[in-house]
Amino acid sequence: MSVEETTSEVILTHPDNNKTFVKILKYGATVFSWSLNGQEQLWLSSAAKLDGSKPVRGGIPLVFPVFGKNQDDEDLSKLPQHGLARNSTWEFLGQVKANPPTVQFGLGPEIANPELSKLWPMDYSLILTVEMGSEHLKTHIEVSNTSSDQQLKFNWLFHTYLKIDDIEDTMVSNLSGTKLFDQMLQESYVDKQPVVTFHEELDRIYQKVEDDRLVQVIDKGHPVHTIKRHNLPDAVVWNPWVEKSKGMGDFEPKDGFKELVCVEPGYVHDFVKLQPGQSWEAYQLLYKDKLNYQVL
Ligand SMILES: O=P(O)(O)OC[C@H]1O[C@H](O)[C@H](O)[C@@H](O)[C@@H]1O
Numbered sequence: 001m002s003v004e005e006t007t008s009e010v011i012l013t014h015p016d017n018n019k020t021f022v023k024i025l026k027y028g029a030t031v032f033s034w035s036l037n038g039q040e041q042l043w044l045s046s047a048a049k050l051d052g053s054k055p056v057r058g059g060i061p062l063v064f065p066v067f068g069k070n071q072d073d074e075d076l077s078k079l080p081q082h083g084l085a086r087n088s089t090w091e092f093l094g095q096v097k098a099n100p101p102t103v104q105f106g107l108g109p110e111i112a113n114p115e116l117s118k119l120w121p122m123d124y125s126l127i128l129t130v131e132m133g134s135e136h137l138k139t140h141i142e143v144s145n146t147s148s149d150q151q152l153k154f155n156w157l158f159h160t161y162l163k164i165d166d167i168e169d170t171m172v173s174n175l176s177g178t179k180l181f182d183q184m185l186q187e188s189y190v191d192k193q194p195v196v197t198f199h200e201e202l203d204r205i206y207q208k209v210e211d212d213r214l215v216q217v218i219d220k221g222h223p224v225h226t227i228k229r230h231n232l233p234d235a236v237v238w239n240p241w242v243e244k245s246k247g248m249g250d251f252e253p254k255d256g257f258k259e260l261v262c263v264e265p266g267y268v269h270d271f272v273k274l275q276p277g278q279s280w281e282a283y284q285l286l287y288k289d290k291l292n293y294q295v296l
Helices: 114-119 241-247
Strands: 003-005 008-016 018-025 028-034 092-096 104-107 125-132 137-145 150-159 161-163 170-173 179-182 187-190 202-206 216-217 222-229 234-239 260-274 279-285
Touching: 008 104, 008 125, 018 125, 018 170, 092 125, 137 150, 137 260, 170 260, 216 260, 222 260, 260 279
Parallel strands: none
Antiparallel strands: 003 008, 008 018, 018 028, 092 104, 104 125, 125 137, 137 279, 150 260, 161 260, 170 216, 179 187, 179 202, 202 234, 216 222, 222 279, 234 260
């Protein structure tokens, strides 16, 4: 059977290769493991909570309706950092395709975390579609405004923790020439470096990155992850390094930052704004590709 459901998880196994599978926690609809022919692709903290007591530290947490901690918006500023989707138990809607195995999860205010929904009493419907091919993992989101009279204003982001061998051998490519907001320096500038490299905590929001820029994670010259984005103009690149990792209780081992890089496709610089009845969709596609250094 290619789709197995337990009380807390859904596991998809590829029909042609049982070493290719994905595990999704209903809490947060969080993909917390993706094995591609026996090789884990996502980083997961060994102290990550998988019991619904807090968002998962690793995998692909979903960020909605606000990225970070909003200070200005009357409604969104009441929510905690990264919103409510990653701390709500989603409904498993079932399998929609046999091959590639594809499943859907849904979230709306009627089942979302009640404490957080009180802080943000909006009408919306989210459908997450997870498709696992023999060589790829696609996460697709559709957000609908189900209100009859109110605008829906939100951020979306796939907070993807990619597993790597060694952060100091790793580069992230094809973001050069893009404007970014540096969360460490709290300032905006254009990245003039040919690739992103890591020597300390790095937390950058690259803005309005064209859809046809394929972001690649390169290990000693070899591309290990390729990320295609659809309708997600921003890309956050994050590595917590030594001090930030120490400060996160659910981050283990403490030197685990060496084996992860977060590349997070999102819509976070601006808000998506939907009028009553409107919908918006976007996806992230993770796959393997040859080195594709784009001259832009
Ligand atoms: O600790 P969390 O709430 O999961 O946030 C983890 C990280 O998310 C994003 O990458 C932000 O850019 C970082 O500033 C933040 O530290």
